Amino acid sequence: MGRISTPQELERFRDEILKGRDPNQPCITVCTGTGCHASGCHQVVDAFKKVLQNYSGGNGINFRVTGCHGFCERGPLVVIHPKKILYQRVKPEDASTIFEETLLKGKILEPLLYEHPTTGMKITHEEEVPFYQKQMRIIFGNNGNIDPAQIEDYLAVGGYRALCKALFSMTPEKIIREVKKANLRGRGGGGFPAGVKWETCKNAPDDIKYVICNADEGDPGAYMDRSLLEGNPHSVLEGMIIGAYAIGAHEGYVYVRNEYPLAVVNIGIAIEQAKELGLLGENILGSGFDFDIKISRGGGAFVCGESTALMASLEGNVGEPRAKHIHTVISGLWDHPSNLNNVETWANVPVIIDRGADWYTQIGTEGSKGTKIFSLVGKVNNTGLVEVPMGITLREIVYDIGGGIPGGKKFKAVQTGGPSGGCIPDSLIDLPVDFDRLTEVGSMMGSGGMIVMDESTCMVDLAKYFMNFLKDESCGKCTSCREGTKRMHEILTEIAEGRGTMDHLDLLEELGWVTAEASLCALGGTAPNPVLSTIRYFREEYQEHIINKRCPAKVCRALLQYRILSDVCTMCGRCAKVCPEKAITGKRKTKKEAGEPFQINTGKCIKCGMCFEACKFEAVEVQ
Amino acid sequence: MESSEIDKIINQYGGKESVILAILQDIQAKEKYLPKEALEHIGEQLHIPLSKIYRIATFFRAFSLMPRGRHEIVVCLGTACHVRGGQRIIDQFTMELGIRSGETTPDRNFTLETVNCLGVCAAGPVVAIDGQYFGKMSPIKVEETIKKFRQDKSDKKEGLNGKN
Numbered sequence: 001m002g003r004i005s006t007p008q009e010l011e012r013f014r015d016e017i018l019k020g021r022d023p024n025q026p027c028i029t030v031c032t033g034t035g036c037h038a039s040g041c042h043q044v045v046d047a048f049k050k051v052l053q054n055y056s057g058g059n060g061i062n063f064r065v066t067g068c069h070g071f072c073e074r075g076p077l078v079v080i081h082p083k084k085i086l087y088q089r090v091k092p093e094d095a096s097t098i099f100e101e102t103l104l105k106g107k108i109l110e111p112l113l114y115e116h117p118t119t120g121m122k123i124t125h126e127e128e129v130p131f132y133q134k135q136m137r138i139i140f141g142n143n144g145n146i147d148p149a150q151i152e153d154y155l156a157v158g159g160y161r162a163l164c165k166a167l168f169s170m171t172p173e174k175i176i177r178e179v180k181k182a183n184l185r186g187r188g189g190g191g192f193p194a195g196v197k198w199e200t201c202k203n204a205p206d207d208i209k210y211v212i213c214n215a216d217e218g219d220p221g222a223y224m225d226r227s228l229l230e231g232n233p234h235s236v237l238e239g240m241i242i243g244a245y246a247i248g249a250h251e252g253y254v255y256v257r258n259e260y261p262l263a264v265v266n267i268g269i270a271i272e273q274a275k276e277l278g279l280l281g282e283n284i285l286g287s288g289f290d291f292d293i294k295i296s297r298g299g300g301a302f303v304c305g306e307s308t309a310l311m312a313s314l315e316g317n318v319g320e321p322r323a324k325h326i327h328t329v330i331s332g333l334w335d336h337p338s339n340l341n342n343v344e345t346w347a348n349v350p351v352i353i354d355r356g357a358d359w360y361t362q363i364g365t366e367g368s369k370g371t372k373i374f375s376l377v378g379k380v381n382n383t384g385l386v387e388v389p390m391g392i393t394l395r396e397i398v399y400d401i402g403g404g405i406p407g408g409k410k411f412k413a414v415q416t417g418g419p420s421g422g423c424i425p426d427s428l429i430d431l432p433v434d435f436d437r438l439t440e441v442g443s444m445m446g447s448g449g450m451i452v453m454d455e456s457t458c459m460v461d462l463a464k465y466f467m468n469f470l471k472d473e474s475c476g477k478c479t480s481c482r483e484g485t486k487r488m489h490e491i492l493t494e495i496a497e498g499r500g501t502m503d504h505l506d507l508l509e510e511l512g513w514v515t516a517e518a519s520l521c522a523l524g525g526t527a528p529n530p531v532l533s534t535i536r537y538f539r540e541e542y543q544e545h546i547i548n549k550r551c552p553a554k555v556c557r558a559l560l561q562y563r564i565l566s567d568v569c570t571m572c573g574r575c576a577k578v579c580p581e582k583a584i585t586g587k588r589k590t591k592k593e594a595g596e597p598f599q600i601n602t603g604k605c606i607k608c609g610m611c612f613e614a615c616k617f618e619a620v621e622v623q
Numbered sequence: 624m625e626s627s628e629i630d631k632i633i634n635q636y637g638g639k640e641s642v643i644l645a646i647l648q649d650i651q652a653k654e655k656y657l658p659k660e661a662l663e664h665i666g667e668q669l670h671i672p673l674s675k676i677y678r679i680a681t682f683f684r685a686f687s688l689m690p691r692g693r694h695e696i697v698v699c700l701g702t703a704c705h706v707r708g709g710q711r712i713i714d715q716f717t718m719e720l721g722i723r724s725g726e727t728t729p730d731r732n733f734t735l736e737t738v739n740c741l742g743v744c745a746a747g748p749v750v751a752i753d754g755q756y757f758g759k760m761s762p763i764k765v766e767e768t769i770k771k772f773r774q775d776k777s778d779k780k781e782g783l784n785g786k787n
Contacts, residue, residue: 038746038758072745220701220740258648258685259741261754297648299683302739316641318682375744377703383745415702449744451702465705469739475682578763580718608718609711613763 003278005286007164010155013277017152026061026103027081029144030090033068033227034262035384036075039089044076047095061103064153067143067231067266070385071131074114079126079144086126087112117381117403131382134400136363136371139347140224140387143231148266151273154234160279162350166242167287172202175246175353182357183369184349188214188305188342189420189446190522191368191435194349197339201329202247204337209249211240212333212340215256215263216310218302219418220469222449224373224385225343229256229263232347233270237293239349241280244291247339252293255310258300268295302419302473306521307332307340309475320475321521342447344373364390368434378415378451381406390434394424397433398452409454413537417446419466419473420526422533423459442533444526458555459538460545464492466530474523481524484515488531497558500546505535554622557607561623564598564611568619571595575611575620584611624654626664633668640669643679647686655691684738692727692734694772696720697751701740704747708761712748713737715762719769732774 004010028048032041045065052063062081069077074088080102087098090112101107113122114129123129126144146153154160166175180195201209213236217225229236240252256264271293274280282290296314303309304319311333313319332338348370352360361369368390374397377383381403388397394414398404405411413423422443424431431437435445453462471485488511494500512528519525535542544550551559564575564584571589575598576582583604589595600611612620632649636642643665650661657680666673680686698713713735717723720733727734743749746758750768757768 034741034743034756035745035758038743038749038756075746217742218739220705221703221744222740223742223744226742257742258683259738297645298685299644299648299679300685300738301683313644314641316639316643316679318679375703377744377747378706383703385745418702449702451706453706457706462706465700465702469700473739608714608762610715610762613761 001277003276005278005283007168007285010160010164010279010285014155017156021156024082027064028061028098028103029064029066029079029081031067031069031075031077031079031144032065033070033072033075033143033231034223035068035072036077039075040092041076043092044078044090044095047092048099051096051099055099061099064147066146067148068227068385069144070135070137070140070227070387071129071382072384073382074384078112083124084126085124086114086129088114130403131384131386131401134392134396135387136389137387138351138363138371139235139344140228140232140373140385142235143227146232148231148233149269151234151270151277154232158354159234159350160238162354163238163241163279164285166245166353167285167289170353172246172248175242176202178357179246179349179352182352182360183367184345184352184360185368185435186342187344187348187372187447189219189417189444191445194341194345197329197341198243198247200327201249201337201339204330206337208251208336209247210333210336210338211244211247211249211252212310212314212338213240213252213254213346214305214307214310214340214342215254215260215267216298216305217257217260217343217447218305218473219420219447219449221377221415221451222375222418222447224375224448226257226260226263227385228343228347228373229254229260230266233263233267234274235347235350236267236343237270237274237280239346240293241284241291242349242353243339243341243346245289247337249339250290250292252291253296253314253333254293255296255298255304255314257298264295264297271295301475302469303475303521303523306523309521310340311338318475320477321523323520344448365432365434367436372433372445372448374448374450376402376450376452379405379409379454379457380452388433391432393430393432395429397450398429402452405452405454409456412453412455412457413459415443415451415453415462415530416449417444417526417529418449419470420444420522420529421446421449422529423453423462423537425537427537442529442536444529456553456555458496458551458553459534459541460492460496460551461553461555463531463534464489464496467492467527470523470527474527478519478524480515480518481520481527484511484519484524485527487511488515488528492531495542495545496551496556498545498549498556500542502543502546504546505539505542508532508535560607561602562600562605562607562609562611563621563623564600565619565621566597566599568617569597570617570619571597572616573598574614574616578610578614580608580610581606624650624658624661626660628653629661629664630668633665640671643669643671643676644683647676647680651686655695656687656689659688689727690731692731693774694732694753695734695736696769696772697736697738697741698724699741699743699747699749699751700737701742701744701747703744704740704749707747709748711762712750712760712765715765716750716769719765730774733769733772
């Protein structure tokens with residue numbers, strides 16, 4: 001297909017694609033998102049390709065490699081369309097069996113099905129799996145139906161229809177009104193209304209304007225933007241083109257994180273394909289509107305997720321933020337009005353334009369409309385990416401979708417908002433999740449990391465972890481942030497190592513206040529949150545470290561003591577074998593010799609925990 | 624690195640000052656570090672003072688001014704990996720290889736690095752070696768994982784605590 005120069009031509013092309021596709025024809029889709037990559041999906045893909053190559057049955061069986069489906073815990077995932085049979089934890093050797101049994105004979109392979117954790121029932125179809133049932137996948141759902149390297153796949157699911165509508169039946173003003181009416185709030189963390197931002201940028205007096213996609217997803221524990229860019233890059237591009245048209249920008253940038261090489265590749269392919277078809281570049285679809293997008297790779301600095309730092313980096317400078325007396329929508333990149341939104345925000349735009357703000361605002365709560373993608377990770381059974389309507393409770397996310405806490409352990413808290421966010425304790429588990437509620441309880445939405453923690457997570461250690469992160473990532477421009485994070489980390493280390501005093505808690509609160517008040521950007525402004533929220537909700541745990549020199553979660557190494565229970569020890573000697581310090585002595589039990597129970601020389605022990613990991617009989621105790 | 628190669632990279636981006644980050648990234652990808660001569664050459668070509676290039680090269684984590692090992696081990700210390708014991712994984716690598724994060728083994732076979740999040744959170748703790756992900760790591764698995772990348776595949780240890 002060559003360049004498309006009218007919306008009618010695009011629709012004809014779409015019809016052609018759809019005509020060539022029989023929805024009832026079987027199609028094997030394999031998830032190749034990063035979660036599945038870590039569980040070995042590429043070998044599964046190769047195995048399927050080999051099986052299909054050797055098959056000469058004639059009737060077409062389609063094969064599609066897709067982006068992330070979300071249920072990363074159970075990867076590699078294989079879904080057989082049209083019935084959407086879900087096979088989980090598929091191994092390369094399963095490929096031929098799946099092909100012969102399920103595709104040729106229509107038989108379901110029980111061992112590969114997902115088993116309901118409580119009822120033990122095998123579940124055949126994707127939509128029946130509890131993990132997917134409570135989700136509302138309006139943004140993320142197409143990931144499973146699209147090969148990100150094929151623009152035809154995106155067109156087949158209605159892609160670029162919203163762009164046609166925007167360019168040919170809406171004025172820029174009307175688009176902005178629609179986005180404002182939908183109350184689309186920035187999904188990158190701030191939650192600022194996107195429509196208001198667009199309007200200010202549009203009205204800024206300058207001929208040159210920029211739109212920027214912030215894909216510098218730096219929050220640890222969040223990877224939804226990565227999965228969107230990797231799995232459905234055209235949805236982000238379409239949002240950006242619509243935004244650029246509304247604002248009056250002709251140049252755009254996607255600033256992608258250095259750690260996401262596949263996202264860079266896939267968005268690059270998408271840009272090329274969109275240009276070839278005339279959906280990007282000069283005179284888009286014959287509308288007279290020109291818009292081009294360039295990719296810029298980040299350098300691996302967390303602070304570059306901040307808008308002014310990101311723009312400084314785009315200009316070829318170090319990524320330091322500046323004061324925002326004048327907002328970037330008035331004077332941003334190279335001093336021109338620049339509208340920056342996050343990946344997920346841009347991906348929401350085509351949905352709003354296509355289905356209308358009235359439909360969109362039915363989803364969510366009063367102040368937060370639509371859905372939000374969370375990365376549900378940490379100590380939870382079903383880890384992965386979940387898209388839920390705003391207002392869903394934490395309990396529903398953790399228990400109904402997440403399947404609860406593994407190993408029968410007790411739920412302790414959820415951390416949201418990355419290093420800028422806070423911990424939400426057990427007592428607030430029925431909290432409806434939206435921008436405002438999360439802020440009220442001392443956390444924030446952030447980009448959507450949701451880290452579940454159980455009783456074996458230490459809150460002092462967690463606060464120390466975040467402070468270590470922030471002190472490393474502080475760009476150093478503001479003294480309050482540079483020094484404040486460093487001193488807070490030092491104090492937390494004192495507490496974690498048993499040298500803390502009760503005065504330290506007051507000092508932490510004071511330092512936190514100064515850091516937040518006196519720093520320029522949001523990194524410093526929100527840096528104390530992990531400390532203040534853990535002190536607020538888990539004060540006793542701090543006291544336990546300070547007064548009793550004990551770490552109840554058994555994490556803070558300096559306060560631990562390892563011991564081998566002689567009555568449980570089977571004298572297998574595994575612990576002694578793995579001990580790097582040769583601190584474990586005893587005698588192995590063999591057929592000839594009775595053996596001696598093993599014991600740890602506490603003077604030599606460096607508390608690495610290897611013996612605890614190695615012991616299969618739970619004979620190593622941590623105190 | 625030949626200056627003609629560097630010129631090729633510079634020209635590819637149209638030689639504008641703003642693309643300095645992209646140029647440095649390409650050189651880093653190719654050489655696995657930023658050689659001093661390359662930085663000097665870029666400065667001359669783009670009329671950027673070396674001090675500014677040095678500032679950028681040391682500000683961003685993606686760059687290294689020291690030569691790297693053949694294999695780059697990146698241990699994720701994102702929050703999801705942290706709560707599942709990521710710190711113990713890096714400690715174990717340090718113990719096995721005898722180097723800390725940011726260092727390279729004397730035989731230049733391994734460089735050990737940490738990262739604040741690899742974005743593979745569901746599979747934590749995660750380690751990436753030369754871009755290949757290893758999910759659900761545990762301290763016990765560290766030794767066998769390293770072995771896959773050892774030159775002579777033997778049990779030889781660089782570490783201080785070798786058990787040989």
